[in-house]
Amino acid sequence: MSEDPEGSAEGIEEPPPAKVRRLRAPRTAAAALVATALLVAAGALLYDVVAVRAGQPARRWRAQLADELATRHLDDLWVLVGAGAAVLLGGWLLWLALAPGLRKWLQLRPYGDTTAAIDRAGVGHLLADRAAGLTGIEDLRIRVRRRRVRVRLTGPADPASVQRQLRDELARVGLARELRLDVRAARGAGAADGPERERVAV
Template identity: 75%
Template sequence: MTGEEPAAQDARGAGPGRARRLRAPRTAAAALVATGVLMIAGALLYDVVAVRVGQPARRWRAQIADELATRHLDDLAVLVGAGTATVLGGWLLWLAVAPGLRRWLALRPYGGTSAAIDRAGIGHLLADRAAGLDGIDHLRIRVGRRRVRVSLTGVAPPALVQRQLRDELDRVGLGRPLRLDVRTARGAAGVVEEHPDGGGADGGEGVAR
């Protein structure tokens, strides 16, 4: 579990039970891009200043200028370069708009403090709660961003397991409730599903055994 961080600032101000999804600061990606742009801009500026004071242009800049002036748009090298630039630009754009932090789920805000818990941590809490129940031979828990899937083998009633795990989830205090599905090896007759508001498809998953 983590306390308030720059990545968790978006959850501040949300009402009870309506914590917003956390966003990653992307510090490493931003620093990498800024460093690359600074190096390229510095090299170009140095060469331009050198030419202005009477020095010959660097061979690499003259070669690049000649290539840009002579190559056609349908040239293979131009197409590969354009494709690479497009993919790189799309990746950077995705980094800018994607929330990230898929491992973390926001807790209900308390006062001016925001916090989050790792999905694997939720899986361990549920596994510990289920360990105190009789009739469970094997348990597998997958915690997604919107749903918890529980697969078990044994004679334990799935409805009982579902109630116990639901109580444990409520104790965590998540900002957005997770849908809880408990399934057994007996097939459809051994399935207990919930359909709370906000249910939907899962994102990435954490696994606890």
């Protein structure tokens, strides 16, 4: 019994692409700022505690702080303001710790152990360059988001044809996560009177 090589080849399914983790910002500046503030506060408090243990009087600021904490009620205005500021600061630091950041960058498909990314504005300019070679486009507006690309064009160009051309250009970029492409025509709305115009937004 002979085997059909074409039929056997069709039965082989390609493995799904590996999941690419989103790039995360190092948060170097925020981490350095928080570490410096905590180091200064802890150092000042530790110095005053050691001085008191050595027989010297406590610093005025620490004695005053302890007295304020012992005498002020929880419904005091300054207590509420300080608590609110502490909550806001803690929420901001928590967001910095958990959020990946780098929202202006789109990750490319990994090649071996190499990880690269491209700016969203760069993707928009690549699409604008591809659209510049097409006929019938009087005005072009491109907005690149993390998961979608919105294109608004003015002119007699066919939106379906423009979408195919731009989709091919997106495939050439090699993004790790495919972007949804939405091309729509706005005929007669803000048409350009002179040469073709292109706008890229991120």
